[in-house]
Every structure is written in C-alpha cells, then in structure tokens.
Amino acid sequence: MAPHDSSTTVAAPNELAPGFAGIAEDWASDQRTFKNVPWGKAMMWIFLLSDTFIFSSFLVGYMKVRLSTTMPWPNSSEVFALSFGGEPIPLILIAIMTFILITSSGTMVLAVNYGYRKDKSKTAIYLLITALFGAAFVGMQVFEWTKLIVDEGVRPWANPMGASQFGSVFFMITGFHGFHVSVGVLFLILVARKVWRGDYDTEKRGFFTSRKGNYEIVETMGLYWHFVDLVWVFIFAFFYLW
Amino acid sequence: MVHADTLTQGQQHPLGIYIKVWALLFVLSAFSYLVDFFHVEGYLRWTLILIFMFLKAGFIIAVFMHIKWERLALSFAILGPPTVLLVLIAMLTIEGDYTFLTRGIFFTTGS
Numbered sequence: 001m002a003p004h005d006s007s008t009t010v011a012a013p014n015e016l017a018p019g020f021a022g023i024a025e026d027w028a029s030d031q032r033t034f035k036n037v038p039w040g041k042a043m044m045w046i047f048l049l050s051d052t053f054i055f056s057s058f059l060v061g062y063m064k065v066r067l068s069t070t071m072p073w074p075n076s077s078e079v080f081a082l083s084f085g086g087e088p089i090p091l092i093l094i095a096i097m098t099f100i101l102i103t104s105s106g107t108m109v110l111a112v113n114y115g116y117r118k119d120k121s122k123t124a125i126y127l128l129i130t131a132l133f134g135a136a137f138v139g140m141q142v143f144e145w146t147k148l149i150v151d152e153g154v155r156p157w158a159n160p161m162g163a164s165q166f167g168s169v170f171f172m173i174t175g176f177h178g179f180h181v182s183v184g185v186l187f188l189i190l191v192a193r194k195v196w197r198g199d200y201d202t203e204k205r206g207f208f209t210s211r212k213g214n215y216e217i218v219e220t221m222g223l224y225w226h227f228v229d230l231v232w233v234f235i236f237a238f239f240y241l242w
Numbered sequence: 243m244v245h246a247d248t249l250t251q252g253q254q255h256p257l258g259i260y261i262k263v264w265a266l267l268f269v270l271s272a273f274s275y276l277v278d279f280f281h282v283e284g285y286l287r288w289t290l291i292l293i294f295m296f297l298k299a300g301f302i303i304a305v306f307m308h309i310k311w312e313r314l315a316l317s318f319a320i321l322g323p324p325t326v327l328l329v330l331i332a333m334l335t336i337e338g339d340y341t342f343l344t345r346g347i348f349f350t351t352g353s
Binding site: 016019020022023026027033034035036037042045048049052053056057060061063064067068069070077090091095098099102105106108109110112113116117219222223226227229230233234236237240241242 | 313
C-alpha cells in the first residue's frame with residue numbers, strides 16, 4: 001500500500017504504513033526493522049528487555065518463596081517503619097524514596113526534552129539534578145540496609161521477625177535495584193559532562209565506542225533511568241506493600 | 243549535518259503532557275502508600291495495589307519511555323516477550339503449594 005519501492009529506497013518516516021500493516025511492512029522491508037529509532041536506542045531497549053527478565057525472575061522467585069514458607073512473613077509495614085521522635089510512621093522511608101525516584105524521572109524527561117531542543121546548559125543541569133536525586137535514593141537505601149542489619153539483626157539466612165527467607169529476598173532484590181541506580185548515576189554524570197562540553201553539538205566521537213555522539217544519547221540514557229523507576233514501582237508494590 | 247533531519251523527527255513532545263503524567267505518578271504513589279497507611283486488607287488491598295501499580299507502570303512506559311509514539315513493530319517486540327512470564331508465574335504458583343506441603347511434612351517439627 002505504501003507508494004515506495006521498498007527494495008531499493010529507504011522510506012521517509014511519513015511514508016511508513018501505520019498500524020498492523022506497518023508491523024508487517026517493517027519486518028518485511030529487507031532493511032533495519034525498527035524504523036525511526038536510532039541504533040543505540042533499539043539496543044538499549046533490547047538490554048532493558050533482558051533486564052526485565054532478570055528482575056521478573058527475582059520477583060517470581062520471591063512470590064514462590066512467600067507462597068511456600070511455613071513461618072509467617074515479617075510485616076513490611078512495621079519492619080520499614082520509622083519514627084521521628086513520636087509514633088513510628090509505617091513505610092515512611094520507602095514512600096520518600098518512591099517520591100524521590102519519581103521526581104528524578106520527571107527531571108530526566110525534562111533533560112531529554114531540552115536535549116532535543118539543543119539547549120546545552122539546561123540539559124546538563126537537569127541531568128545533574130537527576131543524578132543528585134539518584135544518589136539521594138541510594139543514600140537512603142544504605143541507611144535502610146544499615147538499620148536492618150545493625151539494629152534489627154536481619155541476615156540473608158535468618159532474622160528475628162519471621163520467615164528466614166525475608167533477608168535473602170530483601171537484600172537480593174533491593175541490592176540489585178540499588179546497583180542499577182548507582183550505575184545510572186555514574187552514567188548520568190558522564191552524559192552530563194559530555195553535554196556540557198558540547199560533544200553532542202560537534203558530534204564528537206566517544207572515547208570507548210568511537211561512534212559519533214548526538215542528543216539521542218540523552219534519550220537512550222533516559223530509557224535506562226525510567227526503567228530503574230519502573231522496576232521500583234513493582235518492587236514497591238510486591239515487596240513493601242504486600 | 244547528517245543528523246539535522248533525524249533530530250527533528252526525534253521524540254520531542256510538548257512539556258505539558260510530561261508534567262501532567264509526572265503529577266499523576268505522584269498522586270498514584272500517594273494513593274498506594276495510603277492503602278498501606280490505612281491498613282486496607284484482603285482482596286481490596288490486592289486490587290488497589292495492583293491497579294495503582296499497573297497504572298504507574300503504564301504511564302511510565304507509554305509517555306516517559308515514548309512507547310506511545312514509537313512504531314508498533316518496536317512496541318510489540320518489547321511488550322510481547324514479557325507476557326511469557328505469566329506462564330512462569332502460573333507454574334510457580336502451583337509449585338508453591340507443593341513446596342509448602344512438603345515443608346509442612348518435613349521441616350515444621352524442628353522450628
């Protein structure tokens with residue numbers, strides 16, 4: 001149905017067929033399948049897909065463990081409560097961490113947007129703000145781990161509150177997520193530095209990949225960051241709220 | 243500049259929609275926290291938590307990660323494969339009962 005001869009010419013974006021006919025045409029085009037998507041972004045999506053399976057395996061494993069423990073599971077609402085002088089407020093630290101991560105997702109979106117407008121300084125500043133929120137998140141997680149290990153005696157093999165698998169599941173899932181956030185913070189700072197230096201205006205080649213850089217990299221970075229936020233949504237619901 | 247034209251096709255959208263979704267994510271997170279705060283229990287708790295979770299995940303994927311604006315070939319390649327996880331969840335739910343019974347028979351006396 002498209003007017004172009006798909007075997008010889010690359011279709012301009014406005015000629016691509018929409019809807020389900022578009023899926024068939026994209027896969028049958030004898031060219032790259034994912035139209036309008038830069039190479040780096042498609043590869044980031046593939047990586048995130050594999051990461052989805054890793055986190056899903058953790059969460060499904062956690063579900064299995066929770067279904068099959070003979071001892072009661074510790075009440076996360078009480079375990080993660082925190083008191084500021086008065087009555088302990090349930091889950092308050094986790095709620096604050098959730099809000100921090102959502103805020104950082106918002107600033108990341110702004111960075112991507114200003115990147116496509118080639119607003120160098122605003123992009124770099126929003127990237128750094130995002131990194132700052134990410135670092136704050138990791139900091140609070142360190143605080144949470146310390147409180148659980150030192151004050152409440154939670155270990156990967158045992159804990160005083162109930163089912164002994166609680167510790168191993170908690171440390172593995174939140175640890176893996178915290179590691180993702182930490183790596184994200186590192187890369188946010190790297191990308192911010194490149195934006196600030198003007199690497200993406202001059203299409204300077206990266207020192208590691210030797211590929212030309214441009215502002216699409218900010219969006220690819222954003223995909224990773226939103227994914228980290230996305231995983232937290234599931235951890236928050238299944239591990240903390242359940 | 244090779245990239246001049248591809249950049250103008252990039253995922254650029256008005257800031258308004260981002261700000262709206264951002265605010266919505268805050269509200270949904272607050273709601274799911276309140277579910278715990280007010281000790282909603284039982285099936286209502288499960289339902290509310292899952293609804294808020296899927297809404298949040300959906301908005302992040304659709305708007306923040308731009309899937310809403312990508313071509314269907316990419317969206318399906320990303321969103322399709324994770325559906326096989328439902329099989330894993332179903333299998334381990336069945337297996338979970340079995341493990342629970344086995345633990346009940348062999349491990350409970352020592353605890």
